[in-house]
Amino acid sequence: MKAEINLITIWTDNVEKMKAFYTEVICFEPINDLGDYVEFQSSGVRFAICNRSVMVGFSEEYLKKSSGQAFELxxxxxxxxxxxxxxxxxxxxxxxxxxxxxxxxxxxxxxxxxxxxxxxxxxxxxxx
The missing domain is CATH 3.10.180.10 (2,3-Dihydroxybiphenyl 1,2-Dioxygenase, domain 1)
Structure with missing residues (x-):
């Protein structure tokens, strides 16, 4: 493993609302929109939003609602x-x-x- 960050993903239950915010308010340009997963153009680190339901088959941890401030951009x-x-x-x-x-x-x-x-x-x- 390299000690570097390649991708930051925000997990959400409302991809459309978050996609609208990050495109219309923050002005990120979507480069890969699969509906439940949207990756944006970003220099340096890749940035995406993804519906929690996409990952539930891998771990039920994704069903848990987050609480508190866990990260900051x-x-x-x-x-x-x-x-x-x-x-x-x-x-x-x-x-x-x-x-x-x-x-x-x-x-x-x-x-x-x-x-x-x-x-x-x-x-x-x-x-x-």
Missing amino acids: AFPCDTSEDVDITYEKLIKLGATPVHKPQDMPWNQRTALFADPDGNIHELFAEIE
Whole structure:
């Protein structure tokens, strides 16, 4: 095994709603849409959403509902101002606001928003 991440998959019970969010709000382009599995164009790490039911035949663990914040996607912005502008744009397009942009002690400006399943994600930029 290589110590590297090749694919991040978000498991969901509502692929259509999540697909709409990640295409219309976040602006990912679908490159492989099989209905219950959608993979998006992403530089670096592959990114997908998949219906939990696809994997139930392999493990009933996929029947369990997730609880709590288990992961975060962090989206880089070019500048601190871009964090503010992007946050407002995402909220207007339907992302759920979690925390408005704020300068953090680790020299980044960050903001938090959630997708339709409640997964919290981050916008960030280095403070110049």
